[in-house]
Amino acid sequence: MILLDLFLTGLVVSVACAVPGLWLMLRGMSMLSDALTHSVLLGIVLTFLIVSDIDSPFMIVGAVASGVGTALFVERLQRQNISADAAIGLVFAGMFSLAIILITVYAGDTHLDLDAVLLGEIIFSPFDRIVLGGVDIGPRAMIMNGVALFLSVTFMVVFWKELVFTTFDATSATLVGFAPTVLTTGLVILSSFTVVTAFDAVGAILVVAFMTTAPASAYLLTYRLRRMVMLTVLLAVSASIIGIWVAMLLDVSVSGTMAAVAGLQFVIIWLFAPTRGVIARLIERRGLRTEVLLLAQLMHIVSHKRTHQQFVVDGQLVRELQARGWIDEAQQLTSIGVRTLQQAGMLTTTAE
Amino acid sequence: MTMALSVRDLTVAYNDRPVLWDVDADIPVGCMAAIVGPNGAGKSTFIKAALELTTRLTGEVKFFGQSLAQVRTRVAYVPQRAAIDWDFPITVEEVALMGSYGQRGWLRRPQHDDRKRVAEALEIVGLAPFYKRPISQLSGGQQQRTFLARALVQQADLWVLDEPFQGVDAETERALVTVLHQLKNSGKTIIAVHHDLQTLPHYFDYLYAINARRIAEGYIKDLSVNEVVQQAFAPVGMSA
Amino acid sequence: MIDSVLLVIIIASVIIGALSGSLGVIMVLRKRSLLGDAISHATLPGVAIAYLFFGKDPLFLIAGATCAGVVGVALVVLITNTTRLRVDVVMGMMLAVFFGVGMVLLTYIQKLPTTGQAGLQAFIFGQAAAVVWQDVYVISALGLPIMCVVGIAWPIIHAFCFDHAWLHARGLSSFVVDLGVMFCVSVVIAMGLPIVGALLMSALLIAPAIAARPWSTRMSQMMIIAGGIGAVCGVVGALISSAYARIPTGPTIVFLSVVIALLSHVIAMRFRSARIRSAL
Numbered sequence A: 001m002i003l004l005d006l007f008l009t010g011l012v013v014s015v016a017c018a019v020p021g022l023w024l025m026l027r028g029m030s031m032l033s034d035a036l037t038h039s040v041l042l043g044i045v046l047t048f049l050i051v052s053d054i055d056s057p058f059m060i061v062g063a064v065a066s067g068v069g070t071a072l073f074v075e076r077l078q079r080q081n082i083s084a085d086a087a088i089g090l091v092f093a094g095m096f097s098l099a100i101i102l103i104t105v106y107a108g109d110t111h112l113d114l115d116a117v118l119l120g121e122i123i124f125s126p127f128d129r130i131v132l133g134g135v136d137i138g139p140r141a142m143i144m145n146g147v148a149l150f151l152s153v154t155f156m157v158v159f160w161k162e163l164v165f166t167t168f169d170a171t172s173a174t175l176v177g178f179a180p181t182v183l184t185t186g187l188v189i190l191s192s193f194t195v196v197t198a199f200d201a202v203g204a205i206l207v208v209a210f211m212t213t214a215p216a217s218a219y220l221l222t223y224r225l226r227r228m229v230m231l232t233v234l235l236a237v238s239a240s241i242i243g244i245w246v247a248m249l250l251d252v253s254v255s256g257t258m259a260a261v262a263g264l265q266f267v268i269i270w271l272f273a274p275t276r277g278v279i280a281r282l283i284e285r286r287g288l289r290t291e292v293l294l295l296a297q298l299m300h301i302v303s304h305k306r307t308h309q310q311f312v313v314d315g316q317l318v319r320e321l322q323a324r325g326w327i328d329e330a331q332q333l334t335s336i337g338v339r340t341l342q343q344a345g346m347l348t349t350t351a352e
Numbered sequence B: 001m002t003m004a005l006s007v008r009d010l011t012v013a014y015n016d017r018p019v020l021w022d023v024d025a026d027i028p029v030g031c032m033a034a035i036v037g038p039n040g041a042g043k044s045t046f047i048k049a050a051l052e053l054t055t056r057l058t059g060e061v062k063f064f065g066q067s068l069a070q071v072r073t074r075v076a077y078v079p080q081r082a083a084i085d086w087d088f089p090i091t092v093e094e095v096a097l098m099g100s101y102g103q104r105g106w107l108r109r110p111q112h113d114d115r116k117r118v119a120e121a122l123e124i125v126g127l128a129p130f131y132k133r134p135i136s137q138l139s140g141g142q143q144q145r146t147f148l149a150r151a152l153v154q155q156a157d158l159w160v161l162d163e164p165f166q167g168v169d170a171e172t173e174r175a176l177v178t179v180l181h182q183l184k185n186s187g188k189t190i191i192a193v194h195h196d197l198q199t200l201p202h203y204f205d206y207l208y209a210i211n212a213r214r215i216a217e218g219y220i221k222d223l224s225v226n227e228v229v230q231q232a233f234a235p236v237g238m239s240a
Numbered sequence C: 001m002i003d004s005v006l007l008v009i010i011i012a013s014v015i016i017g018a019l020s021g022s023l024g025v026i027m028v029l030r031k032r033s034l035l036g037d038a039i040s041h042a043t044l045p046g047v048a049i050a051y052l053f054f055g056k057d058p059l060f061l062i063a064g065a066t067c068a069g070v071v072g073v074a075l076v077v078l079i080t081n082t083t084r085l086r087v088d089v090v091m092g093m094m095l096a097v098f099f100g101v102g103m104v105l106l107t108y109i110q111k112l113p114t115t116g117q118a119g120l121q122a123f124i125f126g127q128a129a130a131v132v133w134q135d136v137y138v139i140s141a142l143g144l145p146i147m148c149v150v151g152i153a154w155p156i157i158h159a160f161c162f163d164h165a166w167l168h169a170r171g172l173s174s175f176v177v178d179l180g181v182m183f184c185v186s187v188v189i190a191m192g193l194p195i196v197g198a199l200l201m202s203a204l205l206i207a208p209a210i211a212a213r214p215w216s217t218r219m220s221q222m223m224i225i226a227g228g229i230g231a232v233c234g235v236v237g238a239l240i241s242s243a244y245a246r247i248p249t250g251p252t253i254v255f256l257s258v259v260i261a262l263l264s265h266v267i268a269m270r271f272r273s274a275r276i277r278s279a280l
């Protein structure tokens, strides 16, 4: 039962992060997901210092507020002639360092624990359960991230048309009356919410892994948006299940292993993806190279016949040419060879 | 005569640096207007500011005598090629369908007759066989025709195109011009940023020359095109 | 009264602040601000592996961290060049995945019977109190050559930031120069880890440079100002955290530098608008 809860929690966290992560990536806002995970911590700490209850709903309000604040602050700094990446780096470092200072200063008096907040450990999540009216309805992390996932998916389904339009062509969308900022704000709020709920289970840093890795892997696999969403969910699910299983086997950090497996999935897809993977393209390029070499050798043979000059014969290439029937046993150009050269534009007059 | 686009005293600045000063324009309904000027003259900025896509410092802009808010969906915009992420995971059909989104508004899904219009538009621009293809797998010309199809679906009265012939093949250029001429003949207004001065008098009947300010505008038959163009491409003086 | 423990911390902070402040200028000018963040997170598995093989020798820990950082950068470059992914996506992914691998290794190390509490957690959050003279020697021994390299290779570094044509004209591959520069940056980040920690080290790289930006007209000037700001933040941060027992050193240094960067831009704005007003 506890094991099942653990797997389910990991799965829900992983997918809940991946869905808004995909849209942030498509909108060119991945840097913001990095910033949010750090800066949201300040909202959590400040709210905690006021309400002193880690399970209070105000924690989420505080976190979301700081997330939106980060986005606004970054935008303001960019107008100050600070480039986007520098602005983001500056803002989240400031908020994050302040949060850590506050945590360590007040650590003794509270239940805020730096390791737990930043590194998280999903392994304990099945033991923190939500009990409503005496009925145990499940682990807190699973329920909360389930809510986040539900909100993200609902947002995506309801605003699908608007999301696609404003992401793909923001200017035209603005022109006909779809303000991209409305959807961007929605996404930032959703992402902040997701980050807060995922914190408990996987910690601040690894949230970034779940927000970027599955979407990036899916991006390499398809040019169709619906399929990309499906693949993102699928890869998030597999990374979490394999990750938890491996971590249990080796008895190491569960969230760390989930991130590592997600990374491994990405590397495999990057290298081996059909047609667009590194290896597929290397083979394609080699294939092209061989074709070019063959044609060059064929040209050599033709011009050699004309000029009677000596030239280097590459035995392997000649055998391949003969196998294709472009030249005959006596290394004379065949009619197929002539046509091939003409098609390649290397022979204009009909060779005798 | 009503003006498709009339602009008064438009000034635009990026970070304290003015790019357009007190620009006026009166582009009549039913013409095919070329916006001409050297690189960095502010052609794209002029279009974007008129369409309220960038903030303007001063100025008043009217479309068909009304404010943009009243005529939003009657204006179609085809962005500069560089402004689009051509790797975006989206198909030809989906892009063309966006033309119907403005009329549908928030939250309402495209309907059957929207899809019918998409099919017709793709037929017109010659992309019908490619309707399921991702835009990343199209040639530059086909990509441009996809955006033309989107504007057709929108059934706009005013078409604004930023360098529509940039990076397309000769065949696409002919197809684009044919479609645009048909639109013009059916009473629509076309405004396009254009670079090729050779083809200018053949494609367009109206000229708007800009270089930080309005240099000249009018029907091409009434203008001495060479003189205007020379003036537009001369370095801008800083004096008033 | 400055005791020996505090002196060690101050010296180490000053050196790290000055080094990262001046090298950070390259990152900011090349619009690589977030790459520093990726490097610093990516160092973690390197630290863990170095510990597994060589124990707690600071030199080997720094070497391991540097290697992992360079591998991280190389992967970021390689993936961005061979896919349609934008560089920010790749960096975010690399940062978090390397960090995850680091976490796995750290939890593995903690379970080893020989090590017990290895104190490697300090590399995540930084722990200035644990810095000893040996660390200072290592930092100085590595920092001095790096500054010398920057001084000697100055024209190359300057061209790397502004003028790639200059590099090509002299037959220098910008990729190789890039690798060299990123190696130096990785070394500095690795040295800062024990004090500032992997999570915040990158901020110490960029904040002083951003602060110096409005006040410098040349890159060399910007580097000196940024280095100075970094050093001052180091001293003040170390003093503040020694005065108040619970305030941690690393985050305080970083917070100070961010505040200075923001203030610097606010003041610069005031100056500019005042100048414009007086000109009118």
Ligand SMILES: Nc1ncnc2c1ncn2[C@@H]1O[C@H](COP(=O)(O)OP(=O)(O)O)[C@@H](O)[C@H]1O
Pocket (backbone or CB within 6 Å): B014, B015, B019, B037, B038, B039, B040, B041, B042, B043, B044, B045, B046
């Ligand atoms: N977003 C922007 N921020 C700052 N400057 C800009 C921006 N867009 C354009 N500019 C500047 O405004 C001027 C006019 O640009 P643009 O309208 O694109 O010219 P054109 O389309 O005629 O080539 C150029 O000098 C350009 O550098």
Ligand SMILES: [Mg+2]
Pocket (backbone or CB within 6 Å): B043, B044, B045, B080, B162
């Ligand atoms: Mg332009």
